[in-house]
Amino acid sequence: MSTTLFLLSGNSKNIIAAHNLPHDTTVIPFSEKQLLSLRSTISLIRTTPTDTVVFGMKKLSLQRYHQILKGVLLLAGKTSGFLADETGMRSAYSPLRTLLVESVILATEIIASCGIVLQAWIRLRLRALTEKRGAQQ
Amino acid sequence: MxxxxxxxxxxxxxxxxxxxxxxxxxxxxxxxxxxxxxxxxxxxxxxxxxxxxxxxxxxxxxxxxxxxxxxxxxxxxxxxxxxxxxxxxxxxxxxxxxxxxxxxxxxxxxxxxxxxxxxxxxxxxxxxxxxxxxxxxxxxxxxxxxxxxxxxxxxxxxxxxxxxxxxxxxxxxxxxxxxxxVDIHTFTTDIDSNAFFNSLPAELQQRWEGKTLCGFVGTFGEWHGVEVLAHSVVHTIRENPNIHFMLIGDGKLRGNVEKIIAENNMQHNITLLGTVTHHLVPAYLSLCQILLSPHTENTDGTVFFGSPTKLFEYMGMGKAIIASAVGQIADIIKDGHNGVLVKQRDPVDLAHAIIRLTQEHELCQTLGKNARHDAVTTYxxxxxxxxxxxxxxxx
Structure with missing residues (x-):
């Protein structure tokens, strides 16, 4: 069983030790920026000859893109993997859960995010108008 | 209140x-x-x-x-x-x-x-x-x-x-x-550096034994001048191979620093400690004779607008400080009084200042004493x- 660690942040040695990953784990530096190009990221994961894919990071709770990372694993056809941090915390990946649960969460987030942006845009304009008017009076 | x-x-x-x-x-x-x-x-x-x-x-x-x-x-x-x-x-x-x-x-x-x-x-x-x-x-x-x-x-x-x-x-x-x-009770001159040194892993003790240590703490951001610092190591050890650099912290430019170290084969002259628990930082700094703050102006050419916490922590430690003359740093550090100012982005100037201070022990003590005084009374x-x-x- 081969394992590849895609390192988003933190120290690869600490992550390998914290999760008892095999000593011959291949470490590939990876960045959030690469995720902006989903197609090439999926292709990178797909063409990496490995059984288990681990996305490593300093702290799981500080890492964004959980669902997107799992979606990438799914689209790359990977069946085994997880998100892991230096403190020993991990977020499990299962293709079925990603398809049925995580994708719904992601879709909900996309819709809610549009609402949040619109809300902020309206609120800020209104505040600027009312506070400017208040200052003039 | x-x-x-x-x-x-x-x-x-x-x-x-x-x-x-x-x-x-x-x-x-x-x-x-x-x-x-x-x-x-x-x-x-x-x-x-x-x-x-x-x-x-x-x-x-x-x-x-x-x-x-x-x-x-x-x-x-x-x-x-x-x-x-x-x-x-x-x-x-x-x-x-x-x-x-x-x-x-x-x-x-x-x-x-x-x-x-x-x-x-x-x-x-x-x-x-x-x-x-x-x-x-x-x-x-x-x-x-x-x-x-x-x-x-x-x-x-x-x-x-x-x-x-x-x-x-x-x-x-x-x-x-x-x-x-600065927390003047934590960053203080009262730390037993010998006891701390003896508690370190044997590998670090061997590495640092008998060396003059120059320390740096930071998150390796663009404005911290870590690349300038790494380049200055080459010039410094050419003049005095007994000087060793201790860098505490981690961040965006750490990879660049590691690259500069590898390219110049300086692995034996510099130790990248990575992130260190906050309460241990003063103990590590207490091992150093000189502390470095090689900040740079902003990448777009505008003036450095920060107020580096590390600078005040260095002052609290009562150590000789070498800092770049940028933004507020040039107001806080008075050249020759509570530290030494160098040109920003100039590894040679930084190296010269380091070499000079390692040769002037008394000056180091005076600078450190004045820096500690300023930390306690103002900062x-x-x-x-x-x-x-x-x-x-x-x-």
Missing amino acids: KSIFLRTDFFGHLNTGGSFSHIGGFLDGMKELGHSMTFTASAECYPSGKYDFRHIPYPFLYKNFPEIPCLAYNNTLQKHIPSLIREIQPDFLYQRHSEFIYTPSKIAKQHSLPFILEANNSEWWWKKNWANLFFDDILRRCEDVHFHAADAIMVVSEVLKQDLVRLFDLPPEKIHVNPNG SWKHNAQRVIDVVNSL
């Missing part, structure tokens, strides 16, 4: 770096002055029970897109802060400014409370120049509205004050300069907190 401190950034967990020291130091300073301050953040990063802490977590749903969680956190604050105000009955609301947060000023106004905003930069400017910014117009408007609504803005340097006045057309009289500070966190209280009282 009673008040509420709002830490509103996404990275509430972070327990290293300048922001961690800054917030903790300020809260300690307020406590020392006898004021009660309730601290809110998205995670508890200080030892449990140290402060009156209230957990206001970021919303669970927004985890996949940048900037959105911060925008959504405005709603979370709007939900939690009013009830906290009713409970605490504070005399003022204090927020450490962070990206896309614009509601605290409105909440303060709704409750007729003075609102003090601590701005360590313009996030809009910072992200435009140094990071990825997706919602440019919204962030600009967030800061414009929030800065104008604040009753007073505390900034760390005069340069930053002028920047905010220029960028947001703010009245200069509402912006107050309050440099960072402790108690002084920092007092400057905020003075501003609140003047409103």
